[in-house]
Amino acid sequence: MAVIGKDILQAKNHLNAGELVAIPTETVYGLAGNALNSIAVASIFETKNRPSFDPLIIHVSSIDAAKKYVLDFPEILQKLAINLWPGPLTLLLPRKPIVPDLVTSGLERVALRVPDHPLTRELLERLDYPLAAPSANPFGYISPTTPHHVDAQLGNKIPYILDGGACRVGIESTIVGIENDEVVIYRLGGAEIQEIENIVGKVLIKSHSTSNPQAPGLLESHYAPRKPFLLCTLNEIIPEWLAKNKNFAVLSLSSHFPELSESQQIRLSPSGNLREAAANLFAAMRKLDEGEAEIILSELMPDVGLGKSINDRLKRAAAKESIK
């Protein structure tokens, strides 16, 4: 079983030996290995049961460190990095040959970010190599936002989980690149569209394709609980399903339903704050997935700011199902 601790030196020793360590970031926990060691990278794919067509993000300690792995760093993307790193932003940049093919799934761009978590930044500063790290969950399942989430699913496969507490942002980074001089968002995430547009002007959003060649990992069905997960208007469905005696639980932004038991419902943010909702999202989805209900019902969030990023996760979680 994995040891859970705050010892950066121990994490470093495991990584130096080519082993994997779960690391805290402000978004979600990552399953990290030496990005320049193809064997360590291969074991990330194996441990996560991840298809090798889904490339990994490389985590570095600074903009200067990022530059070691890219052929070109367009000024407009540097502007984003200067303003938003460390933070929940990943940039796609043309890679240098020292980045192993496996990391980028053979693509010409490599994904890079500077995570905003003191333990992981200190760890990165003490390593001679960057860390490749996907979210530390089995492929397709809900991303982990606490050391306990990682331990529950990958604890028997890795030696160490660096304990940085609960993740502050709670959903993955926003992935951004450039096409024909235009800034493109490939995955909605912790950095809001508006924040990005305030820095670089209007951007193009390309996050909804089921087979997006620029970001093969952005599959339509992802971040999914094991139980059926359905999106609906809660006020309409709850009375119907109570009448039918269905065994369900409910995820809402802020609504409380007195006709349901407390264990049957989770509010992501009683005050309707979307930052708080994002931070609580994955833990809430897990809790309902582990609970007694057979089906999970959720509403969509208001389609603004982080609400858009949360909705992206909710839609992917629900992609396999429809209301019957």
Ligand code: TXA
């Ligand atoms: O917040 C995050 O980004 C977290 C933390 C741990 O940093 N990481 C994360 O990694 O969410 P992962 O592997 O679960 O999702 C990364 C996604 C992949 O699914 C893939 O689609 C996209 O990033 N990606 C990575 N490298 C890419 C590349 N070279 N070109 C296009 N898309 C890429």
Ligand code: MG
């Ligand atoms: Mg992931």
